[in-house]
Amino acid sequence: SQTIHQWPATLVQPVGSPLSLECTVEGTSNPNLYWYRQAAGRGLQLLFYSVGIGQISSEVPQNLSASRPQDRQFILSSKKLLLSDSSFYLCAWSDQGAYTEAFFGQGTRLTVV
Amino acid sequence: KQEVTQIPAALSVPEGENLVLNCSFTDSAIYNLQWFRQDPGKGLTSLLLIQSSQREQTSGRLNASLDKSSGRSTLYIAASQPGDSATYLCAVPIGAGANNLFFGTGTRLTVIP
Numbered sequence: 277s278q279t280i281h282q283w284p285a286t287l288v289q290p291v292g293s294p295l296s297l298e299c300t301v302e303g304t305s306n307p308n309l310y311w312y313r314q315a316a317g318r319g320l321q322l323l324f325y326s327v328g329i330g331q332i333s334s335e336v337p338q339n340l341s342a343s344r345p346q347d348r349q350f351i352l353s354s355k356k357l358l359l360s361d362s363s364f365y366l367c368a369w370s371d372q373g374a375y376t377e378a379f380f381g382q383g384t385r386l387t388v389v
Numbered sequence: 390k391q392e393v394t395q396i397p398a399a400l401s402v403p404e405g406e407n408l409v410l411n412c413s414f415t416d417s418a419i420y421n422l423q424w425f426r427q428d429p430g431k432g433l434t435s436l437l438l439i440q441s442s443q444r445e446q447t448s449g450r451l452n453a454s455l456d457k458s459s460g461r462s463t464l465y466i467a468a469s470q471p472g473d474s475a476t477y478l479c480a481v482p483i484g485a486g487a488n489n490l491f492f493g494t495g496t497r498l499t500v501i502p
Binding site (some may be wrong): 319320366376377378379383385 | 420423430433463480492495
């Protein structure tokens with residue numbers, strides 16, 4: 277069966293520090309991968325998605341970037357964190373092909389201080 | 390532009406009651422609709438995916454219906470239990486191909502023992 281791992285679960289970082297959140301998927305090949313952000317009291321917002329290694333699409337301009345160095349690894353990064361980057365970040369995957377079911381990780385709570 | 394609305398925002402019911410959660414969307418040209426559950430501080434758990442050609446999907450005590458023409462989906466929970474307490478989110482794919490999900494803001498359900 278497929279599983280998705282996301283870490284760390286919580287992170288407190290100072291303003292201006294770099295960020296690296298990692299997500300890996302097991303039990304499937306060539307998945308679509310996604311990063312979402314969920315701000316307090318707001319809905320989920322798609323940040324990035326990837327249909328293959330090295331292929332990244334950005335939905336929202338921001339202080340963040342994403343990379344997919346391996347087939348089942350998706351990384352969310354920032355060079356310099358802002359206070360406004362504090363949020364709950366979720367990684368997700370779905371099978372290749374359009375409109376397939378999406379599965380989410382357990383999320384990372386990022387607090388920028 | 391797609392809009393997804395979930396009403397009510399919060400709902401409290403006594404244990405054992407049957408209940409219905411609502412999801413409305415403005416653009417009926419959807420390929421599927423997915424229901425998720427989110428426990429506090431956790432990731433999303435996929436509950437049901439209904440394809441546009443389907444009217445209903447069932448999983449255990451959960452039954453989801455889809456009426457594209459009226460822009461509505463409902464999630465029916467039978468014989469509610471305290472463990473059903475969570476936020477329930479519906480989502481529809483937007484954009485071409487890659488299954489980018491657009492979420493409603495959710496209904497927070499509390500089942501009182």
